[in-house]
Amino acid sequence: xxxxxxxxxxxxxxxxxLIDHVQLVVLGLSLGMxxxxxxxxxxxxxxxxxxxxxxxxxxxxTVPSLALFILLMPFTGLTKTTSxxxxxxxxxxxxxxxxxxxxxxxxxxxxEEARALGYTRVQRFIGVELPLAIPSxxxxxxxxxxxxxxxxxxxxxxxxxxxxxxFVTGLTLSFTTPVVVSLVLTVLLALTFxxxxxxxxxxxxxxxx
Amino acid sequence: MSIFRDVWxxxxxxxxxxxxxxLLSRLQEHIYYVSLSIVIASxxxxxxxxxxxxxxxGAQVAMGIFNVGRALPSLGVVILAIMVIGYDTVTVIFAxxxxxxxxxxxxxxxxxxxxxxxxxxxxxxxxxRRWQIFLQVELPMAFPLIFAGFRAALVQLIATxxxxxxxxxxxxxxxxxxxxxxxxxxQIISGALVVSTLAIVSETVCSSxxxxxxxxxxxxxxxx
Numbered sequence: 001x002x003x004x005x006x007x008x009x010x011x012x013x014x015x016x017x018l019i020d021h022v023q024l025v026v027l028g029l030s031l032g033m034x035x036x037x038x039x040x041x042x043x044x045x046x047x048x049x050x051x052x053x054x055x056x057x058x059x060x061x062t063v064p065s066l067a068l069f070i071l072l073m074p075f076t077g078l079t080k081t082t083s084x085x086x087x088x089x090x091x092x093x094x095x096x097x098x099x100x101x102x103x104x105x106x107x108x109x110x111x112e113e114a115r116a117l118g119y120t121r122v123q124r125f126i127g128v129e130l131p132l133a134i135p136s137x138x139x140x141x142x143x144x145x146x147x148x149x150x151x152x153x154x155x156x157x158x159x160x161x162x163x164x165x166x167f168v169t170g171l172t173l174s175f176t177t178p179v180v181v182s183l184v185l186t187v188l189l190a191l192t193f194x195x196x197x198x199x200x201x202x203x204x205x206x207x208x209x
Numbered sequence: 210m211s212i213f214r215d216v217w218x219x220x221x222x223x224x225x226x227x228x229x230x231x232l233l234s235r236l237q238e239h240i241y242y243v244s245l246s247i248v249i250a251s252x253x254x255x256x257x258x259x260x261x262x263x264x265x266x267g268a269q270v271a272m273g274i275f276n277v278g279r280a281l282p283s284l285g286v287v288i289l290a291i292m293v294i295g296y297d298t299v300t301v302i303f304a305x306x307x308x309x310x311x312x313x314x315x316x317x318x319x320x321x322x323x324x325x326x327x328x329x330x331x332x333x334x335x336x337x338r339r340w341q342i343f344l345q346v347e348l349p350m351a352f353p354l355i356f357a358g359f360r361a362a363l364v365q366l367i368a369t370x371x372x373x374x375x376x377x378x379x380x381x382x383x384x385x386x387x388x389x390x391x392x393x394x395x396q397i398i399s400g401a402l403v404v405s406t407l408a409i410v411s412e413t414v415c416s417s418x419x420x421x422x423x424x425x426x427x428x429x430x431x432x433x
Contacts, residue, residue, distance in 0.1 A: 073394075146276070154284055174292065179285055191276065191277075
């Protein structure tokens, strides 16, 4: 099932795809975080908007991945931009929900204490509510990163795809090795992202057990 | 924009709707793949989840399966399945089932394990048998999570069935893949719109079904 000599001959290309893959995940996640933060601020500023913002990101999350990438194509073409925008739209729901839940679940007594200490509304938000929402944000980023690692491969259909390119190679050559290599590497990459966020979480918020 | 007009035109042509390669038969194929797979996946994952939930290390097993399962790229699973099993409807069903079992399985295990043990012991002290506790306490309490897994699996199946078209299978994904090959933008966009609508409609139906079942199995509870 595995042809080791193929791996030996093509390892440079495989590493190239891997780097591409990581790049797409990181870009998609970063853009997703920026957009989600904007939506969170909007939701906090006008709480009436929160429901519809979550609804919109929920609809985007429900749209099948291939269809979403394809619906973006008339605007951005067969480019990396299409993949990154699509990936970031998928990240919105989980990140936004997690941050909002994190902020909403700040203990009332802590908020009262901050007020008693003379914090203004803005100071309390930056100094108390945001740090308390970090664990929840990180949990959201962790889930999203793992999901994006899988989703990136779908963009192989529109000529991007990082390791997903190897699926295309395998299918056209009717050759299992690239497919297996890509499956193994994507799962390992996903687990690496998962572990990375676990470590960041332990370092940034050691008080949460 | 002319693209909107082109898409509108695509939808207004009857030959795009009828016939063996029309929207209606592709939609039927898509629904067939998805519904058969979700039934098979549930038949496998639900009883297995109930069994594993009673096993102490169940939660760890569940998380392991979930993490790897979630990371498996559907395109790769479909393509590998074709190479190993061969090109057949069974293959696509197999790949779809393999993709959705982890979601339903983990949610079932976690759902049952997070039922508070005080509830179980009070039910036991009221004289309920083990199977009665399972049916009357554990299942209703675990229902939201189990159903959430089912819902997530359904949405994922609709997406994966679309991707399966890339490997040559039928279903709505054909419009996207064939359209890409022929550079037929109106057809691509129309196909994408139909499959997105299908996903959103099934989400909406699921959410109303969930509310109905919740009212039945956990009456008197305020819904979120």
